[in-house]
Amino acid sequence: xxxxxxxxxxxxxxxxxxxxxxxxxxxxxxxxxxxxxxxxxxxxxxxxxxxxxxxxxxxxxxxxxxxxxxxxxxxxxxxxxxxxxxxxxxxxxxxxxxxxxxxxxxxxxxxxxxxx
Amino acid sequence: xxxxxxxxxxxxxxxxxxxxxxxxxxxxxxxxxxxxxxxxxxxxxxxxxxxxxxxxxxxxxxxxxxxxxxxxxxxxxxxxxxxxxxxxxxxxxxxxxxxxxxxxxxxxxxxxxx
Numbered sequence: 593x594x595x596x597x598x599x600x601x602x603x604x605x606x607x608x609x610x611x612x613x614x615x616x617x618x619x620x621x622x623x624x625x626x627x628x629x630x631x632x633x634x635x636x637x638x639x640x641x642x643x644x645x646x647x648x649x650x651x652x653x654x655x656x657x658x659x660x661x662x663x664x665x666x667x668x669x670x671x672x673x674x675x676x677x678x679x680x681x682x683x684x685x686x687x688x689x690x691x692x693x694x695x696x697x698x699x700x701x702x703x704x705x706x707x708x
Numbered sequence: 709x710x711x712x713x714x715x716x717x718x719x720x721x722x723x724x725x726x727x728x729x730x731x732x733x734x735x736x737x738x739x740x741x742x743x744x745x746x747x748x749x750x751x752x753x754x755x756x757x758x759x760x761x762x763x764x765x766x767x768x769x770x771x772x773x774x775x776x777x778x779x780x781x782x783x784x785x786x787x788x789x790x791x792x793x794x795x796x797x798x799x800x801x802x803x804x805x806x807x808x809x810x811x812x813x814x815x816x817x818x819x820x821x822x
Contacts, residue, residue, distance in 0.1 A: 596751070635752075635797065635812040648807050682751050697810070699751025 595619050596700040598683050604706045605673055613668045613703045615683030623647075624666035625697070626658060627682040635682070641666055642688070670705075678707045711735045712800050714813035722821055727785040729816050731798030734779065738800040742810065743772060743783045746795045755796070756783070788820045 596617045605611055617624065625640045625648075640648035644660045655671045670677060683700040713732045721727045731741075739760040744752035758765040758772045758781065765772050771784045785792055798813040 633795075633814050635815075637809050640809065648809055684751070696754065699753065701749065701751050 596683055596685055596698050598681075598700040598703050600703060601701065602704050602706075604708065606708055607673055607675060609673050610669070610671045611673060611705070612670070613681055613683075613705070615666050615668070615700060617664055617683075617685040617698070619685055619698060621685035621687055621698070622663060623686045623688055624660065624663075625684040625686075626666065626668050627684060627699075629680040629682060629702070631679070639666075639668075673705075673707045675707050678705055680704050709734075710813075711738075712798055712811050712813040714796075714798055714816050716816050717814070718817040718819070720819045720821060721788050723790055724787045727783075727788040727792065727818055727820065729783040729785075729796050729798075729818065731781045731783075731813055732779060733781075733800050735800070735802060735811075736779065737802040738811075739803055740801045741772070741774060741781050742799045742801075743770075744797045744799060746797060746815070752797055785818075788818075790820050790822050793818055793820045 599614045603611060623640060623642045626638045627635055628638055629635045638650055638652050639658045641660045643663060657669045658666060660666045680702045682702045684697045686697040711734050742757040743755040745755045746752040756767050756770045756772050758774050763774050769785055772781060774781045795815040795817045797815045799810040801808055801810050
């Protein structure tokens with residue numbers, strides 16, 4: 593039983609292309625997140641959605657557009673891919689956004705994006 | 709500007725000994741601290757947390773200590789086991805209403821040798 597799943601696991605594409613990463617959680621959580629882990633292993637939040645509503649939007653280029661069709665899904669679409677977008681992208685979910693809820697943030701296995 | 713710092717990129721200990729992983733932070737408004745563990749090709753998994761109103765939290769072999777005056781926390785693993793070999797991330801959060809989020813350190817890679 594996969595709690596948080598991401599597809600694809602690996603994605604290799606050329607600069608300028610548009611790509612999407614999908615995320616699904618079957619935990620009944622209300623909040624979902626996208627994180628980026630760069631080459632320096634720095635894990636940084638990009639977006640979070642609560643009940644399909646955007647609540648955190650960090651300083652991310654507007655080429656990145658999250659879409660939440662329902663509470664169980666949060667997809668990430670990236671336009672005009674650049675070399676610097678190469679990273680591992682993690683999806684996560686939690687019950688809410690309170691302090692105790694952060695404890696139960698469940699992560700997907702990650703999507704390794706390589707832009708050539 | 710890194711608000712959460714893990715200054716040791718790696719640590720190696722013998723099986724059965726104590727592992728001590730350290731984390732420093734700069735933001736005095738952080739009120740919740742967490743440790744996550746990450747195996748290769750997997751996402752981070754929650755390990756243990758501590759609220760700023762406490763100075764110690766224990767869960768089995770894992771204990772987290774918080775020293776607010778020094779803005780320092782540490783994770784102790786006793787006894788260390790080979791299965792504990794992983795990257796350990798320290799993360800912190802401050803109360804920002806609905807916008808509460810985790811700020812992460814760069815991680816410490818722990819190797820427990822049999």
